[in-house]
Amino acid sequence: MNYLASVGSYAIMIREVFKKPTKWRIMKSLIFKEIDELIFSSLGIIIFISFFIGAVVAIQTALNLTNPLIPRDLIGFATRQSVILEFAPTFVSIIMAGKVGSYITSSIGTMRVTEQIDALEVMGVNSLNYLVFPKIIAMLFYPFAIAISMYVGIFGGWMAGVFGGFLTSEDFITGLQSDFVPFHIAYAFVKTLIFAFAIATIPSFHGFYMRGGALEVGKASTTAFVWTSVVIIILNYILTQLLLG
Amino acid sequence: MIEVRDIHKSFGDAHILKGISTTFEKGKTNLIIGQSGSGKTVFLKCLLGLFEPEEGGIAYDGKLYADLADEEKRDLRQEMGMVFQGSALFDSMTVEGNVKFPLEMFTKQSKSEMKDRVDAVLKRVNLIDAHHKFPSEISGGMQKRVAIARAIVMNPKYLFCDEPNSGLDPKTAILIDNLIKEITEEYNITTVINTHDMNSVMQIGEKITFLKDGLLEWEGTKNEIFKTDNEAVTNFVYSSDLFKKVRQMYIKEQN
Structure with a gap:
């Protein structure tokens, strides 16, 4: 019953986020600030993770190709498919649920604990619109980060494959270009956008409705990460079934 | 002026405010006092419009809050200023x-x-x-x-303060109390202060409302609080030896 009540509260929160908008002049600066906090400040970790994930996928594929009849360019193909379909959109989103999600929950939760949200409400500000809406808009730029992740992941695979002596650069590029389905890119970005919404709103929900003090802010951040990850994994399954199944 | 008309507020089974009626006049510092759990914070949040009472109503300069349209409520909020216990600065x-x-x-x-x-x-x-x-x-x-x-x-037309001098040293607390009182008179606003601090009561309490168990137990001025024989008020206000002595001296002086 508690879970159902939380889902109901979450739906009400989403409705409130889009009601009674904050003045555009102020909202614009909040959106730019959130793009900086949520997207630009995450690029470093996204690039780092993507590079090594791509590299590991390439090495593992190469080490499992023991049959001489299977062409080596399959390494490039497998790296591309793994990175574009799963690792960039899903794996990176789970990392972002931890990095960005904990930032969102703790910042909103601290505002709750220190009565800053009450101060907004007393002034007549729609605190949900003021706090959550800019995060949702900022996360619309998340697919750009995932596009970078895809590029860097494949580049990592190329580096590991070629410099590890598993295949030539030409073989990797041949594999990369073979049987390319453009819809896979669309599928990845649709997933990314939906995950972005979850990453912006679920941690906001846990921060906004938390009660207690500093310790509870920490607990809320952990709970937000767990639930955002669970939702991403479930949505990943549903979207894959709907779009590729 | 703020008129509170028989307001009731519950959370689940807990009946916090059990029918409070009072008025807070313009240009005066109105203090709400009472023990922890007496309903002071819930009362203040009802006055701020953060909680809506289940029964009764609150009228701001004659306009009943519950009857206002959303936009009017928003406009009213902009006529309110609030000083939070922890300041609540961004x-x-x-x-x-x-x-x-x-x-x-x-x-x-x-x-x-x-x-x-x-x-x-x-x-x-x-x-x-x-x-x-x-x-x-x-x-x-x-x-x-x-x-x-x-x-x-x-x-603002209305200024609300929740424990404005909690955590401050006595000298700064007096400065803050005096500042609130001066601003109330200067801007001619209705000020309501939620406090535990008996120094504030003695210093700036033009009207004091004492809450006990969600009910209004006693109301009066800072001069009347010295003379009251209401046991709940005297037990609360004069719980320290210092205030007991101050009270005795005051009564002696009056006689």
Whole structure:
């Protein structure tokens, strides 16, 4: 019953986020600030993770190709498919649920604990619109980060494959270009956008409705990460079934 | 003026406010006192419109809050200023940013007009060189003064303060009390202060409302509180030896 009540509260929160908008002049600066906090400040970790994930996928594929009849360019193909379909959109989103999600929950939760949200409400500000809406808009730029992740992941695979002596650069590029389905890119970005919404709103929900003090802010951040990850994994399954199944 | 008409408020099975009626007059510092759990905070949040009572109503200058349309409620909120117990300053903004926030949100003033207004209210609360400091860089007393400046920057009709001098040293607490009283008289606003501090009661309490178990137990002025024989009030107000002695001296002086 508690879970159902939380889902109901979450739906009400989403409705409130889009009601009674904050003045555009102020909202614009909040959106730019959130793009900086949520997207630009995450690029470093996204690039780092993507590079090594791509590299590991390439090495593992190469080490499992023991049959001489299977062409080596399959390494490039497998790296591309793994990175574009799963690792960039899903794996990176789970990392972002931890990095960005904990930032969102703790910042909103601290505002709750220190009565800053009450101060907004007393002034007549729609605190949900003021706090959550800019995060949702900022996360619309998340697919750009995932596009970078895809590029860097494949580049990592190329580096590991070629410099590890598993295949030539030409073989990797041949594999990369073979049987390319453009819809896979669309599928990845649709997933990314939906995950972005979850990453912006679920941690906001846990921060906004938390009660207690500093310790509870920490607990809320952990709970937000767990639930955002669970939702991403479930949505990943549903979207894959709907779009590729 | 704020008229409270028989308000009731519950949370689940807990009946917190059990029918409170009173009035808070314009240009006066009205104090709400009572033990922890007496319903003071819930009462203040009802006055602020953060909680809506299940029964009864609150009228602001004759307008019943429950009868107002959403837009009118929003407009009314902009006529309210609030000083929170922990100041509730936006910690990512400077002092100037905090005070300017309501002006940016709700007015169409130019940057120079906003700056002039911010300078004026910060000067009024005796904060001159703190414009570019963050709340974490100033003392508790200064934070309270910034909170007061933010609360009055929109020229409110109603000022609410929750424990405005908690956590402050006695000298700063008196300064904050006096500042609130001066501002109340100067701006002719209805001020309601939720407090535990008996020094505040003696210093600025023009009307004192004592709550007990969600009911209004006693009301009166700071002079009347010395003479009252209401046991709950005397047990609460004169729980310390110092205040007992002050009371005895006052009664002796009057006789």
